[in-house]
Amino acid sequence: DAMVIQNPRYQVTQFGKPVTLSCSQTLNHNVMYWYQQKSSQAPKLLFHYYDKDFNNEADTPDNFQSRRPNTSFCFLDIRSPGLGDAAMYLCATSPGISKSSYNEQFFGPGTRLTVL
Amino acid sequence: AQSVTQPDIHITVSEGASLELRCNYSYGATPYLFWYVQSPGQGLQLLLKYFSGDTLVQGIKGFEAEFKRSQSSFNLRKPSVHWSDAAEYFCAVVGNDYKLSFGAGTTVTVRA
Numbered sequence: 001d002a003m004v005i006q007n008p009r010y011q012v013t014q015f016g017k018p019v020t021l022s023c024s025q026t027l028n029h030n031v032m033y034w035y036q037q038k039s040s041q042a043p044k045l046l047f048h049y050y051d052k053d054f055n056n057e058a059d060t061p062d063n064f065q066s067r068r069p070n071t072s073f074c075f076l077d078i079r080s081p082g083l084g085d086a087a088m089y090l091c092a093t094s095p096g097i098s099k100s101s102y103n104e105q106f107f108g109p110g111t112r113l114t115v116l
Numbered sequence: 117a118q119s120v121t122q123p124d125i126h127i128t129v130s131e132g133a134s135l136e137l138r139c140n141y142s143y144g145a146t147p148y149l150f151w152y153v154q155s156p157g158q159g160l161q162l163l164l165k166y167f168s169g170d171t172l173v174q175g176i177k178g179f180e181a182e183f184k185r186s187q188s189s190f191n192l193r194k195p196s197v198h199w200s201d202a203a204e205y206f207c208a209v210v211g212n213d214y215k216l217s218f219g220a221g222t223t224v225t226v227r228a
Contacts (some may be wrong), residue, residue, distance in 0.1 A: 110159045
């Protein structure tokens with residue numbers, strides 16, 4: 001089945017130690033998104049790629065970076081995680097061909113990040 | 117900018133009873149509306165979507181939603197709830213910026 005895969009599902013890191021979260025997709029979608037979701041809150045968009053074009057949200061901290069080396073993979077790098085960065089990180093994709101397909105997003109299962 | 121309000125933070129319903137989750141949106145033009153469900157520790161799954169046409173939309177898992185432009189609402193319903201429907205439900209709208217704006221979510225608890 002075509003899908004969005006996130007690895008690892010659970011990640012524990014230490015305060016200030018860089019961490020990378022991975023997302024891959026077999027849907028061949030143009031757009032890939034990263035969301036941060038804290039407990040009992042709605043997902044918050046961090047950034048997205050349309051193909052290779054990177055689009056950062058204005059309020060995304062500089063501590064968060066992303067890479068998309070090819071269509072299938074997208075990475076979220078947290079350069080110096082703080083305790084406030086503990087959250088669920090969701091990757092999503094969408095076809096991006098038209099407005100309707102642009103925002104019919106398909107989500108991965110998420111990576112739960114714990115910062116010690 | 118577009119926004120979504122989900123007035124109910126938490127709803128408890130008995131198994132077999134009906135369920136209705138409220139969603140109100142704010143957007144000047146014709147909205148694209150979605151309902152997503154999130155089980156504990158999982159990602160979001162699309163239940164249904166409205167782009168245009170018939171205002172009563174059928175989704176997966178026996179859910180439906182009705183778009184009412186006059187009330188700026190897109191309420192989600194299910195006639196008979198199953199224990200597996202316990203989850204968090206998010207309403208979302210797309211605006212001109214092509215981004216999803218989520219409501220704060222409604223947590224559904226199902227009691228036996």
